[in-house]
Amino acid sequence: xxxxxxxxxxxxxxxxxxxxxxMRIEPENTYVLxxxxxxxxxxxxxxxxxIVQAEDVSExxxxxxxxxxxxxxxxxxxxxxxRRGIRVVDCTCPFVKRTQEIVRKMSAGGRxxxxxxxxxxxxxxxICGWCEGETLVFDGSDETCYAQLSGKNPAVVVQTTxxxxxxxxxxxxxxxxxxxxxxxxxTICYTTKERQREAAQLARQCDAVLVIGGLNSSNTNKLFxxxxxxCPHVFRLAEASDLDLEQIKKFKNVGIxxxxxxxxxxxxxxxxxxxxxxxVKATNEMEEVVAQMDNGQSKLxxxxxxxxxxxxxxxxxxxVLLPFSKQETLLEKDEIDCEEYKPEEFAAKIGEEIxxxxxxxxxxxxxxxxxxKQIQEEESKxxxxxxxxxxxxxxxxxxKGGLTSSMGTYSVFVPAKEIRMGYVKELDKYVGKKLRLKAxxxxxxxRKKEIIASQRVxxxxxxxxxDAAKAEKEAEFFANVHVGDVVEGKVERVTNFGAFVSxxxxxxxxxxxxxxxxxxxxVTDVLxxxxxxxxxxxxxxxxxxxxxxxxxxxxxxxxxxVSEKYAEGDVVHGKVVRIVPFGAFVEVxxxxxxxxxxxxxxxxxxxxxxxxxxxxxxxxxxILVLDPANKKMTLSIKALLxxxxxxxxxSRRDDxxxxxxxxxxxxxxxxxxxxxxxxxxxxxxxxxxxSIAEMLQNKNND
Numbered sequence: 001x002x003x004x005x006x007x008x009x010x011x012x013x014x015x016x017x018x019x020x021x022x023m024r025i026e027p028e029n030t031y032v033l034x035x036x037x038x039x040x041x042x043x044x045x046x047x048x049x050x051i052v053q054a055e056d057v058s059e060x061x062x063x064x065x066x067x068x069x070x071x072x073x074x075x076x077x078x079x080x081x082x083r084r085g086i087r088v089v090d091c092t093c094p095f096v097k098r099t100q101e102i103v104r105k106m107s108a109g110g111r112x113x114x115x116x117x118x119x120x121x122x123x124x125x126x127i128c129g130w131c132e133g134e135t136l137v138f139d140g141s142d143e144t145c146y147a148q149l150s151g152k153n154p155a156v157v158v159q160t161t162x163x164x165x166x167x168x169x170x171x172x173x174x175x176x177x178x179x180x181x182x183x184x185x186x187t188i189c190y191t192t193k194e195r196q197r198e199a200a201q202l203a204r205q206c207d208a209v210l211v212i213g214g215l216n217s218s219n220t221n222k223l224f225x226x227x228x229x230x231c232p233h234v235f236r237l238a239e240a241s242d243l244d245l246e247q248i249k250k251f252k253n254v255g256i257x258x259x260x261x262x263x264x265x266x267x268x269x270x271x272x273x274x275x276x277x278x279x280v281k282a283t284n285e286m287e288e289v290v291a292q293m294d295n296g297q298s299k300l301x302x303x304x305x306x307x308x309x310x311x312x313x314x315x316x317x318x319x320v321l322l323p324f325s326k327q328e329t330l331l332e333k334d335e336i337d338c339e340e341y342k343p344e345e346f347a348a349k350i351g352e353e354i355x356x357x358x359x360x361x362x363x364x365x366x367x368x369x370x371x372x373k374q375i376q377e378e379e380s381k382x383x384x385x386x387x388x389x390x391x392x393x394x395x396x397x398x399x400k401g402g403l404t405s406s407m408g409t410y411s412v413f414v415p416a417k418e419i420r421m422g423y424v425k426e427l428d429k430y431v432g433k434k435l436r437l438k439a440x441x442x443x444x445x446x447r448k449k450e451i452i453a454s455q456r457v458x459x460x461x462x463x464x465x466x467d468a469a470k471a472e473k474e475a476e477f478f479a480n481v482h483v484g485d486v487v488e489g490k491v492e493r494v495t496n497f498g499a500f501v502s503x504x505x506x507x508x509x510x511x512x513x514x515x516x517x518x519x520x521x522x523v524t525d526v527l528x529x530x531x532x533x534x535x536x537x538x539x540x541x542x543x544x545x546x547x548x549x550x551x552x553x554x555x556x557x558x559x560x561x562v563s564e565k566y567a568e569g570d571v572v573h574g575k576v577v578r579i580v581p582f583g584a585f586v587e588v589x590x591x592x593x594x595x596x597x598x599x600x601x602x603x604x605x606x607x608x609x610x611x612x613x614x615x616x617x618x619x620x621x622x623i624l625v626l627d628p629a630n631k632k633m634t635l636s637i638k639a640l641l642x643x644x645x646x647x648x649x650x651s652r653r654d655d656x657x658x659x660x661x662x663x664x665x666x667x668x669x670x671x672x673x674x675x676x677x678x679x680x681x682x683x684x685x686x687x688x689x690x691s692i693a694e695m696l697q698n699k700n701n702d
Contacts, residue, residue, distance in 0.1 A: 310352050
C-alpha cells in the first residue's frame with residue numbers, strides 16, 4: 001500500500017496562534033469564548049490547564065481574562081468586555097478580521113450585506129455582528145433566497161473556510177439577479193483554497209482517502225465533501241482509534257488529508273497505527289512530502305517547517321521527536337528562540353509541540369527555531385505585498401528584460417516597461433537606486449521564489465491622484481475668482497516678462513507692465529521672490545487655465561500724490577530726461593516730469609536747449625505752475641539764477657532789420673505778414689510762446 005499525504009495538512013496559522021496562546025497564557029481566572037477549535041483533543045488539553053469554556057460573555061466574571069478564538073466575535077462582545085473590565089486576548093484570524101472590516105464599511109455606507117456561509121457557524125455569526133443594516137446569509141441550499149436581492153446593490157463576503165466551488169455557483173446566481181451593481185469580496189482564506197485544491201487532487205489519484213479531524217470541524221467536513229466528489233472511498237476519522245486497518249489494507253493508494261484544526265500529532269498517530277512497512281509517498285503535483293516513513297526514520301528537506309515534540313532536555317539543547325520518526329533529534333541551544341537558554345525551564349515543557357525549521361536534512365539533522373521568525377515575517381510581508389501593499393528594494397543588477405534585485409529569499413524582477421512612465425534605454429543607471437514597487441505576480445515553488453513587480457503602476461497612481469487633486473483645486477479656484485477681486489499671492493518665480501504668483505495654490509501671471517505705474521525694467525525692482533503681496537485680478541480665462549493679475553493697480557499713481565508733496569514756488573531737484581526744441585523735460589521723481597520751457601532755462605537767448613542742457617544732467621528748478629489734475633508741471637531754471645547786469649538783449653530780428661537797412665533793402669514786413677515758423681516770442685514771466693498742446697505733442701513725438 002502507498003500512502004500519500006497532503007502538504008497543507010494540520011493547523012493553519014490562525015488556529016496555531018490561538019492554540020499556542022491558550023497553552024501559554026496564565027490559566028487562572030481565564031476563559032475562552034466557545035470551543036477554541038473544533039477538536040476534542042485540543043479543547044481537552046486547554047481545559048486541563050484550568051481554562052474555562054464559556055458559551056456567552058455573560059458567563060465571564062468582571063475583570064477576568066477572555067480568549068477570543070480565531071472565528072472572531074461580534075462588535076458588541078468587545079463593547080461589553082470594555083464596559084465590564086474584562087481583559088481581551090484577541091486570537092481572531094487576520095482573514096476573519098479583514099472580512100469584519102469590509103462588512104462594517106459597506107454596511108455603514110448603506111449597502112445591504114450578503115454573507116455566504118453556514119448561518120450558525122461562529123465565524124458567520126461574528127461577521128454579521130459587524131453589520132449595521134440589512135444582512136442576509138446564503139449557503140446555496142435554498143434557490144428561492146436570491147429573489148430577496150432583486151433591485152439591490154449588495155456587498156458580498158464569504159466565510160473564510162467555505163467551499164470555493166460552491167462560492168462560485170452562488171456568485172453566478174447573485175449576479176443574475178443583481179447584475180453589475182453587486183460588489184464581490186472573495187474572502188476565502190488562501191490556505192483554505194490551497195487545502196481544498198490539494199484534497200481534490202489527492203482524491204482523484206487515490207483509491208481511498210482518510211480525512212482526519214474533529215467531527216464538528218466545518219473546514220474538515222468540507223474537505224470530506226470535496227474528496228467524496230472525486231473518490232468513492234472516503235473515510236472520516238476523528239482520531240487514530242477510528243481507523244479500521246483491515247478495511248484500508250485492500251486499497252493500493254491511500255491519501256491522507258487533515259483539517260485546519262487538526263494537530264499533526266493526530267495524523268502522526270494514524271500513521272503509526274498503520275503497518276510499519278507501509279510506504280509514504282508524494283504525488284507528482286505535491287511540492288514536497290511531509291515525511292516518508294522508512295524503518296522509523298524521517299526524510300526531510302532543507303527549509304521545511306515541521307512540528308516536533310520535546311522529548312528530553314540537556315545542557316546542549318532540546319531533544320525533539322520529528323513527525324513520523326521514532327528517534328530523537330537535537331535542537332541545539334544556540335538555535336532555540338529564547339533570550340537565554342535554561343534547561344530547567346524547558347524541562348517543564350517536555351511533551352509540548354514546537355515548530356522547527358530543517359536547516360540541513362542530512363545526518364545529523366540540523367534544526368533551528370530562530371530562523372522561523374525571519375521566514376514568518378517574510379511570508380507575512382509577502383502576503384501583504386500580494387494584497388497590493390507597496391514595498392521597496394535597491395536595484396542590484398539588470399538584464400535585457402529589466403532590473404533585478406532581491407527581498408529575503410525572494411528574487412525581484414522589474415520588466416523594463418514597468419520601471420517608469422515612458423521608455424527606459426539605459427538600465428544600468430538604476431543599479432544602486434531604490435525602487436518603489438507593487439507586485440504584478442508572485443511565483444513560489446520549491447526551486448524558485450520570485451516577485452515580478454512594477455514601479456510604473458505606483459507612479460501612474462500618484463500622477464492620477466495629483467491630476468485629480470489639481471483639477472478639483474482648479475475648479476474650486478475658478479469658481480471663486482473674478483475680475484476685480486483683490487487677492488494675496490506669493491511670488492514663486494520671475495521671468496523677463498513678468499512674475500508667476502501662487503494664489504491659493506494656482507499660478508497667476510503678473511505682467512511686468514502691470515507692476516509699476518512708472519514702468520519697471522526688471523521684475524525684481526518691484527517684487528521679491530518668496531514674499532507675499534496684494535494683487536488685483538485683471539483677467540480670468542478658465543478655458544485656458546490662465547489668470548492675469550496686476551500689482552500697480554492697487555498702488556497710487558505718482559501724480560495722485562504730487563499735490564501732497566509739492567506746491568507752486570517750491571524748488572525741486574531733478575534729472576533732464578528729454579530735450580525738445582521748445583524746452584526740456586525734467587524728471588522730478590519716478591513718473592512725474594516737469595517742463596522747463598526754453599524761455600525758462602536761462603536769462604540769455606537760446607537757439608536750442610541743448611546748448612546748455614544735456615540728457616541725464618541733474619538740475620534745480622522752481623515750480624511755476626502745478627496742475628495735478630491734468631498731470632502738468634511747469635518749471636523754471638532761470639528763476640533760480642541771478643539776474644544779469646544788462647537786461648536788454650538784442651534779438652536776432654533786430655540784426656536782420658539792421659542788415660536790411662544797411663543794404664538798402666526794403667523795410668521789414670508788418671508783424672501780421674510774417675510766416676508762422678519765423679515767429680518766436682520771449683516773455684520774461686511766462687512759459688514762452690508754445691502752447692500746452694504743442695508741448696504735449698512734442699513730448700509724445702519724442
